[in-house]
Amino acid sequence: MQTSENLDALPESARRVALMLRERGHAKPVVMLPETGKTSAEAAAGLGCEVAQIAKSILFRRREDDAPVLVIASGANRVDEKKVAAHVGEVGRADAKFVREKTGYAIGGVCPIGHATTPVTLIDADLFELESLWAAAGHPHAVFNLSPQELAVLTGAPVVDVALRSE
Template sequence: MSDNATVQTPHTPDLDSLPESARRVALLLRERGHAGQVVMLPETGKTSAEAAAGLGCSIAQIAKSILFRRREDDAPVLIIASGANRVDEKKVAAQVGEIARADAKFVREKTGYAIGGVCPIGHATTPVTLIDADLLTLDSLWAAAGHPHAVFNLTPQELATLTGAPVVDVALRETA
C-alpha cells in the first residue's frame, strides 16, 4: 500500500492526539456510555457528500447537524437530518416556532463548535433538538464529533437516546 493510500483512510487516533473539540466529544461520549470512538477523516467532512466519501457510506447515513435560530427568543434549534435530505423549515417551524438561519458566529457561540463539526451533543447552550425521522430507517449513522474532520458512528436509537430529542418528519419533500 502506498503512503498516499494510507493518508486517504479514516483513522482512530488516541484521545490525546485528537483536536481539543473532538477530544471533548470523545470524553462526553465515553461519559454517556457510548462505546464508539471518534474517527478522523483525512479530508474535511464539512458536507455530507465529503463525509460519506471519506467513510465509504451512503450520504443518507450522515447525520448532519444544522443549527437555526428561533426568532421568538433567539434559542438555538438543532435539526439532526439525514445527509440525503434538505430540511423543510416550515415543518420545523410548526414544531418549534418561527426560525431563521444561524450565522457562523451564532453557531460557534451556541454550540461551541465550528460549522462542519457541530456534534449532536455537548453544546454550550442546550438547543431545542429534532431528529429527522428518515434517520430511523437506517442501521448505522455517522455524526460530526466537534471538528470538521472528526466523526463517530452510532445507531439511530443511540442518537435518540444521546440527544433525548423527538423524532419528526423534517425533510423537504418535492411535490410534482
C-alpha cells in the same frame, strides 16, 4: 482514518466529544477523516457510506427568543423550515458566529451533543430507516458512528418529519 483510542491525538474539540461519549457509555471511537467532512457528501466519501447515513447537525435561530434550534437530519435530505417551525416556532438561518457561540463548535463539526447552550433539538425521522449513522464529533474532520436509537437516547430529542419533499 485515525480513531480516538489515543485521545491526545485528537483536536481539543473532538477530544471533548470523545470523552463525553465515553462518559455516556458510547463505546465506539471518534474517527478522524483524512479529508474534511464539512459536507455530507465529503463525509460519506471519506467513510465509504451512503450520504443518507450522515446525521448532519443544522442549527437554526428561533425568531421569537433567539434560542438555538438543532435539527439532526439525514445527509440526503434538505430541511423544510416550515416543518421545523410547526414543532418549535418560526426559525431563521444561523450565521457562523451564532453557531460557534451557541454550540461551541465550528460549522462542519457541530456534534449532536455537548453544546454551550442547550438547543431545542429535533431528529429527522428518515434517519430511522437506517441501521448505522455517522455524526460530526466537534471538528470538521471528526465523526463517530451510532445507530438512530443511540442518537435518540444521546439527545433526548423527538423524532419528527423535517424533510423537504417535492410535491
